[in-house]
Amino acid sequence: MVSAAASPTPLEEELRALAGAVPDPELPVLTLAELGVLRGLHVTGPGRVEVELTPTYTGCPAVEAMSADIERVLRDRGQREVTVRTVLSPAWSTDDITAEGRRKLAEFGIAPPRPTSEGGGGGVKGGPVMVDLAIRCPHCGSTDTTLLSRFSSTACKALRRCEACREPFDHFKEL
């Protein structure tokens, strides 16, 4: 283990920027940094890097693809030994998606998540209750939208329909 207190070296900052720029395999408009899943990067020796990644959902199948992509870009940058570790704590929250990430999601046709009521922690009290607050249609901008299903094409999205333009759309649901 590397001391977490040490501030990143210029090399670590450069490598972290590279790893953070890797696109999400399922939502390629977002980078891993914008999704907020890149937790840490430490150079542990010459050509040796350890990366900490947190999954969005426990069963998210994209984690393996993310790890492979990170390993590839860091190897291309001359790092011979790249280890990607999955960390669970603190649990990822949709609050970890950056403002730029939210903007890109909306542009891509996915309604971004709203801030969670519990500030990301625990989730025991809040849960999925406040979903009926306005969620804007990413196509026409109307706030008159209804929930079709809390589960959509991937675990992290809910399926909604806009009552104004009648188009269905995905909503990145709060977690």
Next chain:
Amino acid sequence: MTAALALGDDALVLSHRLGEWAGHAPVLEEEVALANIALDLLGQARTLLSLVGDEDELAYLREERAFRNVQLVEQPNGDFAHTMARQLYFSVYQHLLYGQLAAADGRLAPLAAKAVKEVAYHRDHAEQWTLRLGDGTEESHARMQRGLDALWRFTDELFEPVEGLPVDWPALRDGWLAQVTDIVERATLTLPGGPGGGAWTAGAGRQGIHTEPFGRMLAEMQHLHRSHPGATW
């Protein structure tokens, strides 16, 4: 790590049961919803079983008697209402259980803190369907009640203390009963009477004693891996 095995098996077995709905759910949205819930559970199972040993070996190469899941999760799907009754009983339990584990400082706390947020959606899904079916047509009401009644006797086992878990079991049981009662009554249904378990059911799954349908489920789940050891996609 018997606790991780017990909770991992709960998640794995229920995940497989929910996966059996693929291609059979009443509407496409439900097909996707059940598959999503199954995927969450599978992710939890992988994390938990990996604490115990090799996840594939544990899932595919153990005999029935070595599984430590509660009998509730291995019960066949039945009709959609039956599956929702199973989901209601289990997801309310799992939500409370993970909530307690997340608050405690144990080895399972990181997973529980993450999974509790996923399970909140499962619990809400089961609640919404219980309300809709219970307070729906005469037919849906009858089927939902039948599901609740049929699975009630597997509920006592949920509160059998699992060794090594920092859980207040009586509080878990009280919380579960209060929440389930509230949902069932709002759905204009009746909380089943009678014992929530029998001499042969209470705690038996945690000791490796399973009901007859479980063997058939395992045969299907393990068939590919056992027939083609080491096969990969």
